[in-house]
Amino acid sequence: MADEFLALVRGPVDPRCVDCVANDAHGGVVTFLGVVRDRSDDGRAVVGLTYEAYEEPALREFGAIVSEARRRFGDVRLAIAHAIGELEVGDVAVAVAAAAAHRAAAFDACRYAIDELKRRAPIWKKELYAVGDARWKSNE
């Protein structure tokens, strides 16, 4: 299982990079993509995002999340890729894929991974607006 794919990617994430989780024994594959939206949560027009990461600790966090998902949900294969740097609206900022023999474990593991990533991975996001100064936005 050591061959899961965990990556920080400069620029937009290519969503296919997480497809490697599927194989002949793991037929249920759930993929989450976080795509840069043109609206912020408070409705302001967004023109882009910038991501920053404390790189090594972030990758270590991805690894810890994958191990925890396996302990909780059994035989699941996971891949996580997160963008760093400048992104435009429509770009993929994060891709998480989980594969399992059946869909329940794949859904649970994929959801667990993105929830935990957003809760604790040392990554930060700055929203660039059509009007006004850019602002760092936390997940809290």
Added chain:
Amino acid sequence: MADEFLALVRGPVDPRCVDCVANDAHGGVVTFLGVVRDRSDDGRAVVGLTYEAYEEPALREFGAIVSEARRRFGDVRLAIAHAIGELEVGDVAVAVAAAAAHRAAAFDACRYAIDELKRRAPIWKKELYAVGDARWKSNE
């Protein structure tokens, strides 16, 4: 919202066909792929699957599932594509994608759609084994 993609596809499903759900306002995208596995649930070696559908009622069922998902989970865009005919191990048999402004609704809607599809869509699956006669397998 009438432009969701609902399809029965002859032969393997191209997973990209459900990517149409994402747009600039719906940044959380969850995709489920059901890939033909090389093992049946009772461990027998599988070499392929054949799917049959009562086509019009199946498509109508997909539409009903999408409307129900919207009532339950709010502003979600859904796409469903299911294969009919002969499939080999590794082929995509079903693809369901859900997009929403945030990931929770996208996960819930995607999971609801595949669970309901498997519970009630008039589609049937025959497992072809390396050894022995093929067998129809119900989801019950």
Added chain:
Amino acid sequence: MNVRVIAFANLREILEPSLRSLDLPQGALVAEAWTELERLVPALRAHRSSLRIARNGRIAGSDEPLVDGDELALLPPVGGG
């Protein structure tokens, strides 16, 4: 009157190729169509408890009346996805 009969999966294999349509008295109910089907294809009997019957693409109750040209579909437990 005459109703078309289709079936899926294992039931199709049981029904084929012998039967495509069913002649029934005017105003016959779904239940009566089933009785006739069982008479013509006894192997269907074992599946009665697990199958559903659709009339023109929608699940039909056994007391639903049929009209000429209707399509009856025999649906075994589903297996999609």
Added chain:
Amino acid sequence: MNVRVIAFANLREILEPSLRSLDLPQGALVAEAWTELERLVPALRAHRSSLRIARNGRIAGSDEPLVDGDELALLPPVGGG
């Protein structure tokens, strides 16, 4: 002794470009490093309650002792995904 200091997001913008490292007495604790940082960059004070401090990439308690060459990282609330 000397410890390197890095910060992220808004804290990086507050810290830059003035400060890259911190001179501290031998055996100084994380808490003392923070007090020194606040003295040098008063604007940091407002963020104390929401930020976390990592030592060599792992979250550190304020009573953790530092050694020469350590890396201290100031981590605001995260915003990944």
